[in-house]
Amino acid sequence: MKTLFIKGGRLIDPSRNYDDRADLLIRDGLVEAAEKNLKPPDGAEIIEADDLVVMPGLIDMHVHLRDPGQEYKEDVLSGARAAAAGGFTAVAAMANTDPVADEPTTIRYVADKAAGAAARVYPIGALSKGLQGAELAELGRMQKVGAVAFSDDGKPVLNGTLMRNALQYAGGIGALVIVHEEDPTLVGKGVMHEGSISSVLGLRGIPAAAEEAMLARDLMLLKMVGGRLHIAHLSTAGAVELVRKARADGLPVTAEVTPQHLLLTDRAVKNSGYNTNTKVKPPLRSEQDRQALWEGLLDGTIDAIASDHAPHHSDDKDVEYDFAPFGIAGLETTLSLLLDEVAFGRIKKLTLPLLVEKMSTAPAKILGVKGGSLKPGSPADITIVDSGRSFTVNPDTWYSKSRNTPFAGRQLKGAPVYTILGGRIVMKEGVVADRE
């Protein structure tokens, strides 16, 4: 493997509060030095980064790779390429595959397939067998073969006793539980946020209380039995408030938010003329909810930003609104959507270091995986960004197999230009090279 020398960039490393110019020397897949005025060793490949921002590789802690079972939508390798193209060096893949990743074989299948892929893929195991919400899956055996967390994401756990036992049992083996908070009995046949827009459009609504009620239950269970809980994709003002209070009470809870919930509201369903690419769970909420999510992100209530990359084929999405599946594919837009917010200063207090914290350092810490740091000795997972680069979102150029995004055609400023995985350049100027 070549020695890499990243010269003169603005280096952001939240793990040691560093934000200044520095050179970065990478040898044998590890960060060897990160200081000003280093001398490039002979034969090193040099990346001129004077106008670029260098950061620890971004980690998307919530993606769906559809593999095994729905490889026509995405697979482990295409998902990893999409990740690299979007500036992510690692992703955590949810268990709602077919078969469900609820025992060691499927976990191992995903991990093995990801060896040599363009990004690290951390499998998440199912919390319950077959995502049925009835019996606990083999958390311990899956953990031994590499599952980094456990979740029934996509199928919220209605059974309170199962959730109680899951938290308690996972606590015993030091495992993280990730929850998708949506009471299915309150969701019903809802397809968008319940409010004035759903009322006008005649679409069945999903009330904010569907998320908040189940979240409140799980926080109470957490208080009762302990464990470690991570809340996926917060979407309502009330949910942010519940998490804020739980953290103030010292509960071991973390939370994430997606760019779609930070940037869009239910109005997008109307303005797009019922475009099914606005159909997502949890649904795009009200403007007031959106504002509350930013507040939560900035005040530390929300730890991480994740894409909830949910790829769907156009055959599945290009149908009537009620018939389309929920989900937005986000690996190749998430970083740029947020860089654009920073570039135009729309959100006061949203800085690049904060963004790197939310997209790299925090997810690494929550999942308990390597990365999120450029300290010497760290794996050389690095994302390099050009904050000044403008482009238009065009899903036809994606590495993902799917194209479902409500952001198509949007002009964005800020893009990843290099993704480096274990010292190897896997993406350069938007072009992904899988294997050496």
Added chain:
Amino acid sequence: MQNLRRKDILGLEEMSAEEITLILETARSMREIMQRKIKKVPTLRGRSVLNLFYEPSTRTKASFELAQKYMSADSVSVAGTSSSLVKGETLKDTVRNIEVMGIECVIMRHPVSGSASYLARNLEANVINAGDGMHEHPTQGLLDMFTILDKKGRLEKLKVTIVGDIRHSRVARSNIWGLKKMGAEVAVSGPPTLMPPDMEDFEIKFEPCLDDAIEGADVVMALRLQKERQEGGLFPTLREYAELYGLNSRRVEKANEDALIMHPGPINRGVEISSELADGPRSVVLDQVTSGVAVRMAILYLLLGGTKEE
């Protein structure tokens, strides 16, 4: 005569008061044609129209078909169990087939809100929404306004009370938008569980007490209690509904003396409206049906034939 400057009629929310007025005025001339002995004009000769009904319909479908025949359009109807929805064909593929058959105007009824807008976006032909899910049923709204206008001579400042299952009703939505644009005052009443979850954008008054809602009304419109759309538990029983929210002669006494009683049909007699009231002198339920043909003729004319010599 003017032309409608739009490709599709998807709903009344997006339509201006001027457009609505144009349609209602045109419908008046169309009604004259209907009163002739030979009900046939060549206006749409050689034009092809498809009636695509993914949901059962009696009035709307018959009324569109008659309007097409009176105007000499060539039309085909695809409905119910014979439709490709049953065979699992996607709307997208149906659209592609419609396109190559050279059809110029599609009238569609579909159970999913927004499907008319999906069709319009994907098709060069004119699209007329004959009811999409719980969203809109614009021709019903127009024919209701035509009926009111005909009987009352105006829409402005009239007090219209719509009673019943507003939540699941595309008829209510189209009437609310249309009537408000034309200057009427709209109030709704019924059990809160059958109201849209948030009515802020409609800017209408919700009066939970039916007697108060009816008081001083110029028009009282009952809606069909759509049993087929009820998610369980929105109200306890039909008999309780009839007792609390059913329209009958006694209740309607609180309305203005010359108040009109309306219902888009089909009627559940004894549930949302008593037979005595539905068949009584104030009822314009059957006039609504007649208006339907005239209004649909007007729309077809304004969309398809307005630029040609009559």
